[in-house]
Amino acid sequence: MSDPLYRKEILRMAADAHGAGRLPSPTVTGTAHNPACGDKVVIDLETDAQGRVVAIAQEAKACVLTQASASILGDRLKGASREDVEDLANALGTMLVANGDPPPAPFDPYSAFRGAVTHRNRHHCVLLPIEAVLDAFDKAANQLE
Template sequence: MDRQEAIEFLMDHYDNPRNSGPLEHPDISLTGGNPGCADLITMHARFDKDGKLEAVNWEGEGCTISRAAASYVTEITQGKTAEEIEQMSFEDLIDELGRELVMTRPTCATLALGTLKKGVHEHHMHKLAENAS
């Protein structure tokens, strides 16, 4: 994607955020922050009985990049398992968002995915411990 396409992509997600707002009965609700930019994003997620992400929403405040990335992350993680989400690459996300634009703010670009991955990991480990007992 060229620079103009990346700008339009980010602005579309910023102006028309996907899956923004609270989520009923989440399995995960975790807040992540980026003090350098005053970003604060809460990721909410719920898994179905097969262990796939059936709903993921976000809430928060922050810069254009962190908010657009949060919106995009909710789209690309739908239907994924905990293992698939944990394996998602920050580098791939940066490429998909438009490396040239977001590389000056990589922490902003990866905040939502990092927060979701941490919450998914904690939830997954809790489920494994429950099943072992």
């Protein structure tokens, strides 16, 4: 695969599958589905009293781009708040749509997805795991109400 969309770095991240599996007793579970291609992501989170991620597990039945994105979250999401994830989503969206700067640390591995900039139909694949995390945070907020 010589397409920059499938760089070795992305293939490696997908194969690493950080956080793959499910948590035994998550605080909350979020899901996201891409009806265009059938990709589905389930994210289990354990959060602390301040709403920061203490543990994450992810299950991605999806393409390599979605799997790599989920793996980054599995590796880098601990300690993050909802606001941090919203900032990530905004930065990554800007990078993909407007060829902006990649997200800052700890989410800088998303710079590997620069090859997706010209593949608009694949942007949702990269963002899908983040949508699942935001869904989990929404559900956690609803549990508090």
